[in-house]
Amino acid sequence: MAQTQSPLDPKRICAYMNIALEGLVEALEHSPQTPARTIDILPQDERHRLLVEWNDTATDDPQDRLLHELFEAQAARDPEAVALVYEGAQLSYGELNERANRLAHHLRTLGVGPDVIVGLCVERSFEMIVALLGALKAGGAYLPIDPDYPKDRIAYMIADAAPALVLTQEHLRERLPETITTLRLDADWSVVAQESAANPASRAASQNLAYVIYTSGSTGKPKGVAVIHSGVANYAQSIKGRIADRSGLRFALVSTPAADLGNTSLFASITSGGCLHLFAKETTADAHAIWTRIGWPDGSRGMTKIILAWSICTASRRRPCM
Known part of the structure; x- marks a missing residue:
């Protein structure tokens, strides 16, 4: 036996x-x-x-697809499908695409284009994903800045990466250096909302920057890592290929987008037609709450795909989980 x-x-x-x-x-x-x-x-x-x-790893997928184009294909295929869930609210692929398009058109009027970096200092919310996609659709690259970072780290990242502007929210403006240009996704949205909801024509190429992400700095100063479209689009396509025959997948974004761990759930979801659940900051700090949201034991009432830091997995063993 x-x-x-x-x-x-x-x-x-x-x-x-x-x-x-x-x-x-x-x-x-x-x-x-x-x-x-x-x-x-x-x-x-x-x-x-x-x-x-x-x-047998041969693929017919074009090698010059951009990350946001993979998302646009999903939005065109099923615009009514739920793309994001946050605190009980939902946003469809069509709605998410239109909001990102309006932001992208506005960012272009501010000079954003290929290899122009746009900072993102936004709390977990629909606006966070809109900002990320808007920067990419404008042709630029995004720089994720966790609002919970110490002020000196935020200032260092902005000085080092030199973004053209930072997308943020009204209550987070004081976390940023006074000299940096900002666009508030809440207070200034009435201006952005006047822009076109149509997909902007792509200006970036596969070798242009998609995002810049900073290391922890545990061995010295944080270092920026530049990631181009071809690399991350290829990664997203490989994940999509493994789950192409499954529908209704639910992903959870637990890690911050300012760390590469978070991108696995994020990109896998929005490029494959999945539903991405954004966990509130309070939930991500509580291992028991995370496991409760995931659902046990078969994912029937929770997530089907989730990427967790090992510390969360070990912490869950010290507290009872549902």
Whole structure:
């Protein structure tokens, strides 16, 4: 009897053992000098899967697709599908696309274009995703700035990256240096709302910047890492390819977009037609609350895809989870 941890298939494990034991008996009977390391332990179908199927990585996807174009394709395909959920409110793909388009058109009037950096200092909200997509659609690159960062780190990032402006919210303006140009996504939205809701023509290319993200600075000063469209679009496409046959996926954005961990859930969701749940800051600081929102045990009332820091996983073991 074989005992395995779900979701490993016991029959699959038994097949391994059977092949290995048959090979061992065969070698002992006919060629006892055979080195054990040369005995085949994989069934033929498993060997084919490893050597052929999983190495079939050819793709027909264009290599010059931009990250926001992958999102636009989803918005055009199913504009009524729910793209974002936050604190009980929902935003469809069509609504999200239109808001991002209006912002993109306005940013272009402010000089944003290829390789022009736009800072994002916005709390978790619909506006955070609108700002991110708006910067990309304008042709620029976004610089995520966590509002909870110390003021001196925020000032350092802005001075080092030199964004053309920072998208923020009225109550966060005092967190930013007085000299930086800002656009408040709440107080100034009446001006942005006058812009066109149509997709702006793409100006960026696959080798232009998509975003700039800063390291923690634990070994010295934080360092900016520039990421181009081709790399992150290829990553998003690879995830999309793995889940293309599934619909109704629900993703959770737990980590801050100012860390690359958060981008896995973010990009995977908005480029595949998934529904992205934005967790409030208070929820992300409570491991028990996170696990409650995820839903146990089969995800039927919670998330189907979530990326967590290991500290959250270990913390959940110290508190009972639903």
